Amino acid sequence: MSSFNHVRPVSRLLALVPALALAACGLTVAQRSAVGQFAGASAASGEFAASELPHMREAAINLDAASAVLRGRTDLGKLAGPFTPEVIAVRVAAAEALQSYGRLLQALVEDTQQAQLAAASSHFVASFKNVAGKSLSDGQYQALGTAVEVIGGFIVERKKKEALMQIVPQVKPDVDKLCDLFIADFSGTGLQLGQQLAADIDALTADLSIALAELPRSFSDRSFVVQAQALVDRENARAQANSAHAKDTFTRLKQANAQLANVLASETASIEDIVALAKQVQAWASARQALGAK
Amino acid sequence: MTLGEMLASFSRQLVDLIQSTNDIVRKRQLRDQLDQLHTLVGQLVDANVNRATTEYAAATQGIQADIAAIQNAQQDIAKIAQTIDAIAKTLNALEQLAKKVAAA
16 A cells, blocks of 8 residues: 555545534633633632531520520520521532532533543554554654544533533523522521521620620629620621622622523634634644645 | 511611610510510521522532533543544554454
8 A cells, every 4th residue: 555545544634623623613712711710609609608607507506605694594405596407517518519510610621631632642643553554754643643632632622512511501590599598598688597697696785785784793704795795796797798798709600600601502702712713723734734735 | 678688677776775775674675575576587587497408408409410410521521532542442453453364
């Protein structure tokens, strides 16, 4: 078999690369950016909720315990109120699921399989040499390897896009639901956990006002009142900051989720996407030149 | 104004009254009213928290199913390099076969 006969199929393969690039085009720059923004927002909001919810339970117990001491209450069975371990565990699991989802989306986008594709294409070229005999130049074999790697890369990108286009719209309602639930839970007016914590803070504030009016005489009484006041101040500031932060963070996460779904549904490519595609095309064009293909 | 906002506002107003009066008896009366208000808040919160817990669990289950779908997609993508490798192995096998045929 002449070397001419080998060159032609290989150059045909390389000629297919532009068509594959267009037919199997992957995520656009805007789509990658949307995934990145969503992943960052979901990781941050999930981490926030997972760490603050157990703290809210501790705060509720401490506030209610201080109130019980000041009022001489003996019904100490429900200091945590609605902040039961089960209630907190379900919410922390939800926060962690949000975190995992964002991180996996990011990993899916970042996983280029570059090293695996490079190794596989080298293996492919070595095998091709064996079958075809040493009929191409080293540069031509190198170009063949690049072409196989580039085509593999295009297929990887296409598969990523297909996966995201299927998964993101599917999971969007659940992510939106969790965002709404977390906003309500951290709000001081949502009639959820945050409002119970606000009520506990108000209750202890009222008890402290009465205790101070009765002028505690002993050092230990005065010490307890001062520490309880410090607890109220700390938890009140934290609850208000958390409420504002949760509203902002989970609202942004919902927006990022909507943007992600929209940008994946839209086939409109921006100029940046075209520039990125042009760079990819340039990479295989040099490989094609090495083969002397027209 | 939502019901939650009204109840929170009422609670704050009662606390402000408790703090602003010097009459200890009046303070205690207001504290009792605050208690009644907080009992109502607690009942509403309990009902809502229980419902929300079910909704959290359902949404989490949905996301976890999709997390599994992403992991499947990652495995699928990893197969592309494996496929190229498999083609290379097939080419090698063909080459061995061709040599045997030529030798026979």
